[in-house]
Amino acid sequence: MNIGVLTGGGDCPGLNAVIRAIVRKAERNGDRVIGFRDAWKGFLANDWVELTVDNVRGLLPKGGTILGTTRGSPYDHADGIERTKKQFAHLNLGALVVIGGNGSLTVGSLLHADAGLPIVGVPKTIDNDIVGTDVSFGFHTAVQVATDAIDRLHTTAESHDRVMVVEVMGRDAGWIALMAGTAGGATAILVPERPFDIERVCEHVVRRHGRGRFASIVVVAEGAKPMPGTPPHIDYAKDQFGRDRLGGISAAIAPLIEERTGYDVRVVQIGHIQRGGTPTAYDRVLATRFGLAAVDAVTDRDFGKMVVLRGDNVERAPMALTQGNTRTIDLALYDQVEAAFFG
Ligand code: F6P
Numbered sequence: 001m002n003i004g005v006l007t008g009g010g011d012c013p014g015l016n017a018v019i020r021a022i023v024r025k026a027e028r029n030g031d032r033v034i035g036f037r038d039a040w041k042g043f044l045a046n047d048w049v050e051l052t053v054d055n056v057r058g059l060l061p062k063g064g065t066i067l068g069t070t071r072g073s074p075y076d077h078a079d080g081i082e083r084t085k086k087q088f089a090h091l092n093l094g095a096l097v098v099i100g101g102n103g104s105l106t107v108g109s110l111l112h113a114d115a116g117l118p119i120v121g122v123p124k125t126i127d128n129d130i131v132g133t134d135v136s137f138g139f140h141t142a143v144q145v146a147t148d149a150i151d152r153l154h155t156t157a158e159s160h161d162r163v164m165v166v167e168v169m170g171r172d173a174g175w176i177a178l179m180a181g182t183a184g185g186a187t188a189i190l191v192p193e194r195p196f197d198i199e200r201v202c203e204h205v206v207r208r209h210g211r212g213r214f215a216s217i218v219v220v221a222e223g224a225k226p227m228p229g230t231p232p233h234i235d236y237a238k239d240q241f242g243r244d245r246l247g248g249i250s251a252a253i254a255p256l257i258e259e260r261t262g263y264d265v266r267v268v269q270i271g272h273i274q275r276g277g278t279p280t281a282y283d284r285v286l287a288t289r290f291g292l293a294a295v296d297a298v299t300d301r302d303f304g305k306m307v308v309l310r311g312d313n314v315e316r317a318p319m320a321l322t323q324g325n326t327r328t329i330d331l332a333l334y335d336q337v338e339a340a341f342f343g
Pocket residue numbers: 009010011101125126127169170171222246275
């Protein structure tokens with residue numbers, strides 16, 4: 001069978017490990033794998049490369065994706081579904097493995113439902129916001145990178161009696177902020193799921209300083225929002241898909257903290273460092289397990305499904321679960337951490 005593979009949406013550590021696992025297993029099964037460059041763009045433009053055990057050698061620790069990635073899908077074109085069906089026929093594709101986040105998996109599920117196309121999904125994102133899986137690969141690496149940064153910031157913050165505002169990724173879900181903030185002993189953690197009140201954040205920082213702790217680390221997810229009617233107000237520019245081009249909430253709240261507390265404040269936006277570079281061992285293993293399981297789903301012709309982690313087991317779940325859904329943080333855990341450490 002010919003199996004197509006594409007990586008869509010933002011890149012994340014572990015994508016290459018999935019590709020490698022798919023190729024290794026498919027070749028053993030006697031299947032042929034072709035990889036589309038730049039996601040659906042390459043798929044529709046017939047831009048692909050044959051993937052063999054030889055050309056995926058050494059990929060396990062490599063960050064990013066050798067296939068390249070873009071956002072966008074066949075649904076952006078009036079004749080996109082027809083062109084997609086034609087491409088399946090042209091290349092005699094028996095299956096397509098879509099490795100992507102909520103957007104790519106939603107597109108995969110719609111193409112399966114609307115056009116009956118044989119698609120299997122593999123969930124990836126550093127944001128960990130995909131419904132149906134306990135964890136997506138890439139998340140563990142992002143949390144580790146953010147935690148390492150927070151650890152380093154503690155010592156310089158302490159040396160200067162400063163407040164450090166550390167911005168991490170997380171558009172709709174504050175998983176990275178919650179986990180890295182907890183692991184790094186943050187003074188406050190601001191997440192999209194819980195609109196924040198800057199006055200409360202400042203009161204807490206002042207109270208902490210009053211107890212003789214001069215350095216504070218405020219971790220803020222890029223998608224965190226203030227409570228309605230409270231500062232800061234940010235007018236984000238839009239990206240080509242009409243989404244807010246996030247980034248900058250830390251710079252917006254830093255002067256508010258400085259004004260209200262009188263303390264010296266610095267801003268660190270970790271940004272794409274969280275997404276670049278080698279995956280952790282955990283992510284390499286999870287990505288490998290997902291790649292192997294995706295080939296099993298193809299062999300079983302179990303299309304319209306994505307591979308997911310539930311507990312310790314890799315299982316399958318409908319890709320359609322991702323449509324319009326976001327896996328937000330566990331608010332009970334947030335409350336527990338807040339009550340113990342921010343008050
Ligand atoms: O894919 C997840 C993510 O890293 C989000 O956390 C972030 O908002 C977005 O991608 C950034 O996208 P881009 O790389 O296009 O700026």
